[in-house]
Amino acid sequence: MFRRELTVRTTGRGFFELTNEVAAVVLSSAVADGLCNLFVPHTSASLLAGENWDASVRRDLEAFMGRLAPDGDPRYEHDAEGPDDMPAHIRSMLTQSSIVIPFAGGKLQLGTWQGIFLWEHRTTPHERRIIVTVW
Amino acid sequence: MFRRELTVRTTGRGFFELTNEVAAVVLSSAVADGLCNLFVPHTSASLLAGENWDASVRRDLEAFMGRLAPDGDPRYEHDAEGPDDMPAHIRSMLTQSSIVIPFAGGKLQLGTWQGIFLWEHRTTPHERRIIVTVW
Amino acid sequence: MFRRELTVRTTGRGFFELTNEVAAVVLSSAVADGLCNLFVPHTSASLLAGENWDASVRRDLEAFMGRLAPDGDPRYEHDAEGPDDMPAHIRSMLTQSSIVIPFAGGKLQLGTWQGIFLWEHRTTPHERRIIVTVW
Numbered sequence: 001m002f003r004r005e006l007t008v009r010t011t012g013r014g015f016f017e018l019t020n021e022v023a024a025v026v027l028s029s030a031v032a033d034g035l036c037n038l039f040v041p042h043t044s045a046s047l048l049a050g051e052n053w054d055a056s057v058r059r060d061l062e063a064f065m066g067r068l069a070p071d072g073d074p075r076y077e078h079d080a081e082g083p084d085d086m087p088a089h090i091r092s093m094l095t096q097s098s099i100v101i102p103f104a105g106g107k108l109q110l111g112t113w114q115g116i117f118l119w120e121h122r123t124t125p126h127e128r129r130i131i132v133t134v135w
Numbered sequence: 136m137f138r139r140e141l142t143v144r145t146t147g148r149g150f151f152e153l154t155n156e157v158a159a160v161v162l163s164s165a166v167a168d169g170l171c172n173l174f175v176p177h178t179s180a181s182l183l184a185g186e187n188w189d190a191s192v193r194r195d196l197e198a199f200m201g202r203l204a205p206d207g208d209p210r211y212e213h214d215a216e217g218p219d220d221m222p223a224h225i226r227s228m229l230t231q232s233s234i235v236i237p238f239a240g241g242k243l244q245l246g247t248w249q250g251i252f253l254w255e256h257r258t259t260p261h262e263r264r265i266i267v268t269v270w
Numbered sequence: 271m272f273r274r275e276l277t278v279r280t281t282g283r284g285f286f287e288l289t290n291e292v293a294a295v296v297l298s299s300a301v302a303d304g305l306c307n308l309f310v311p312h313t314s315a316s317l318l319a320g321e322n323w324d325a326s327v328r329r330d331l332e333a334f335m336g337r338l339a340p341d342g343d344p345r346y347e348h349d350a351e352g353p354d355d356m357p358a359h360i361r362s363m364l365t366q367s368s369i370v371i372p373f374a375g376g377k378l379q380l381g382t383w384q385g386i387f388l389w390e391h392r393t394t395p396h397e398r399r400i401i402v403t404v405w
Binding site for chain 1: 303304305318319320321324326327329330331333334337338364365366369370371372374379380381383384405
């Protein structure tokens with residue numbers, strides 16, 4: 001079992017692609033065939049194994065979430081850290097904080113148009129950790 | 136570690152049960168007790184470990200998603216592959232592309248009413264892959 | 271590989287924290303560094319690795335789900351077990367039935383404000399199982 005921690009300094013809400021960084025961890029593990037777990041120890045950022053070719057898909061995912069869980073909705077009780085606080089928790093709850101991806105021959109078995117993204121749900125920059133475990 | 140790839144030819148949007156196929160992979164691995172990872176290398180199809188007894192549940196899940204992310208919503212920027220293109224990405228984002236299920240004595244530890252489904256989110260037929268890894 | 275089953279007697283809809291119970295399973299496994307899979311063999315309860323400090327976050331998550339998938343919505347076809355039956359399946363579908371969490375030095379690598387919860391989606395009490403596997 002091989003573990004590395006990735007760090008992403010986000011610039012606010014949006015997607016930060018990690019595909020190359022995760023692929024590099026898998027390669028450096030020297031395991032040929034196995035599985036790779038990603039875990040995000042945060043409750044206002046999450047993971048997406050999603051479309052990585054057309055950025056308009058990610059803009060639409062972002063806009064969809066904005067309509068589903070609007071910032072500053074007066075129905076939220078919790079707003080300790082601002083109008084994007086509770087929406088960030090809702091977005092995290094609706095997406096993934098852990099993913100397990102197979103690899104073979106040292107290569108992640110992602111689809112042709114599939115990339116790995118950290119999804120920052122807060123509007124302000126944050127330092128986010130992604131714990132990568134290969135076995 | 137034991138790996139097999141399943142293929143499903145979907146007939147359009149809907150659920151395609153994989154419980155027996157996954158159980159057969161676990162059996163053929165000759166591992167008695169362990170874990171089974173399913174991964175879908177697609178961004179417009181996903182996995183559900185859900186109710187497998189009453190088909191009305193799945194019809195309601197489908198209808199719910201249809202209301203939540205309507206086909207052809209003019210607010211989508213991305214519609215390169217048609218009115219169901221962006222809804223398929225949204226449905227994938229809201230559900231699972233990877234699941235890890237325990238098994239014991241060669242038998243998946245699913246609940247009594249729980250089955251494994253590939254969920255096709257596009258309205259047209261597609262060939263979908265599911266990478267199954269047992270350890 | 272080490273496996274234990276946890277049981278939670280829920281008192282109806284809501285969050286039941288499992289962080290200490292899962293940490294105890296990891297400790298008793300005597301594995302120092304590894305991964306821990308949680309799996310819920312139910313289709314109307316799920317898992318959340320979410321905010322554990324401020325209970326108002328969980329009240330807002332509950333209220334959000336109540337607006338998204340209202341109890342007794344006449345558009346549901348399936349209501350065999352009552353007005354909360356189909357909402358429970360929808361909530362399960364939108365959240366996680368399996369999570370994989372890394373640990374190091376016998377300690378779960380959760381975030382500072384992150385806890386593990388069973389989320390009961392039915393309004394009546396249920397006995398829920400969580401299968402914990404450590405490797």
